Amino acid sequence: MAKHKIGWLPGDGIGIEVLAAAKVVLDKLGLDAEYVEGDIGWECWRSEGDAFPIRTIVLLKSVDAAMFGAITSKPVKAAEAELAPELQGRGLVYRSPIVRMRQLFDLYVCLRPCKAYAGNPLNFKEGIELMVFRENTEDLYAGVEFGPVPDELAEVLNRLSKNFAPFAKLPGDEYALSCKLNSRAGSERIARAAFEFAARSHRKKVTVVHKANVVRATDGLFLESAKEVAKEFPDIPVDDANIDAMCMWLLKNPFNYDVLVAPNLYGDVISDLCAQMVGGLGFGCSGNIGKELAVFEPTHGSAPKYAGQNKVNPIATILAAKMMLDWLGETTMAARLEEAVAAVIAEGRVRTYDMGGSSTTTQMAEAIAAEL
Numbered sequence: 001m002a003k004h005k006i007g008w009l010p011g012d013g014i015g016i017e018v019l020a021a022a023k024v025v026l027d028k029l030g031l032d033a034e035y036v037e038g039d040i041g042w043e044c045w046r047s048e049g050d051a052f053p054i055r056t057i058v059l060l061k062s063v064d065a066a067m068f069g070a071i072t073s074k075p076v077k078a079a080e081a082e083l084a085p086e087l088q089g090r091g092l093v094y095r096s097p098i099v100r101m102r103q104l105f106d107l108y109v110c111l112r113p114c115k116a117y118a119g120n121p122l123n124f125k126e127g128i129e130l131m132v133f134r135e136n137t138e139d140l141y142a143g144v145e146f147g148p149v150p151d152e153l154a155e156v157l158n159r160l161s162k163n164f165a166p167f168a169k170l171p172g173d174e175y176a177l178s179c180k181l182n183s184r185a186g187s188e189r190i191a192r193a194a195f196e197f198a199a200r201s202h203r204k205k206v207t208v209v210h211k212a213n214v215v216r217a218t219d220g221l222f223l224e225s226a227k228e229v230a231k232e233f234p235d236i237p238v239d240d241a242n243i244d245a246m247c248m249w250l251l252k253n254p255f256n257y258d259v260l261v262a263p264n265l266y267g268d269v270i271s272d273l274c275a276q277m278v279g280g281l282g283f284g285c286s287g288n289i290g291k292e293l294a295v296f297e298p299t300h301g302s303a304p305k306y307a308g309q310n311k312v313n314p315i316a317t318i319l320a321a322k323m324m325l326d327w328l329g330e331t332t333m334a335a336r337l338e339e340a341v342a343a344v345i346a347e348g349r350v351r352t353y354d355m356g357g358s359s360t361t362t363q364m365a366e367a368i369a370a371e372l
């Protein structure tokens with residue numbers, strides 16, 4: 001029996017190519033693993049009306065970790081139009097599988113390392129190294145949304161909040177409502193994950209990102225919870241910033257920051273900004289981490305326009321595989337893989353189109369494998 005059982009979910013679009021590239025390096029490393037492939041993505045939606053079928057959920061319950069490629073998602077009407085004819089008109093609603101997976105398996109930490117590898121021509125500045133801890137199950141991603149808004153709900157809101165008055169006048173189908181839901185426990189556990197990491201890795205500071213000056217209830221609770229957790233870590237300096245100012249300061253003084261912790265949506269935004277500072281989509285890797293399961297993925301999407309061209313940069317996915325090795329306890333392999341990636345970037349001989357070169361996805365994977 002293999003030492004590790006790994007769920008393998010390529011998805012669609014370039015997800016298939018980048019996961020194949022990750023497999024090249026994992027095989028070269030000789031990871032003792034059984035890979036079980038699962039169906040997920042657009043094709044499942046079209047033919048079954050569910051992009052994340054039950055059999056894939058069952059599969060994920062049986063693995064130690066999983067790698068996820070990417071999947072296409074489309075707005076409500078476009079998604080419905082692509083359903084198989086017999087599935088149309090049944091009220092099926094497309095909901096992002098990765099968001100569902102994060103909630104279903106309580107993968108509450110979204111960990112996004114953003115490191116400028118020396119010599120990457122796409123680095124905003126050399127030496128940037130940020131670690132984003134994004135809360136991954138709550139906030140505006142909770143999925144509690146109404147459009148149209150039922151009268152019953154409008155009546156309660158009108159009774160309980162005077163600020164609701166301008167909306168109370170509108171018919172339910174003339175507005176929509178998405179609930180931002182943040183719990184104390186949910187806020188504390190992501191903050192704790194960030195501080196524990198900072199303590200363990202001797203990082204210089206944790207910055208709490210929020211908008212508590214305006215979004216007082218939810219972001220107020222997030223900030224308060226994080227500050228409470230900070231008291232458990234007296235040796236780790238802590239500060240906080242509003243999400244808007246944070247974007248500005250990050251660009252101006254990236255070296256003033258280190259570990260960032262944020263509620264789900266701000267974390268989504270800030271992690272794209274941080275990824276762009278270290279080379280963009282080709283370099284953004286991500287771990288969705290819970291107590292029992294962790295799923296690793298590139299931050300980028302399925303990029304349908306590049307699908308099947310063997311063109312995109314697989315480094316984000318290969319770095320996600322490195323994160324998976326760490327999670328599996330294969331820290332020596334993880335370190336070797338990161339060194340190999342760093343060496344290929346520094347050498348600059350093999351570069352995909354985003355880096356200004358013409359190497360293929362496969363050539364990049366093989367170049368990294370050759371360094372191992």
Ligand code: IPM
Nearest residue numbers: 096098099268271286299301
């Ligand atoms: C991400 C992505 C997802 C998100 C999308 C694909 C649902 O942007 O992982 O950052 O919003 O979380």
Ligand code: MG
Nearest residue numbers: 268269272299
């Ligand atoms: Mg995102």
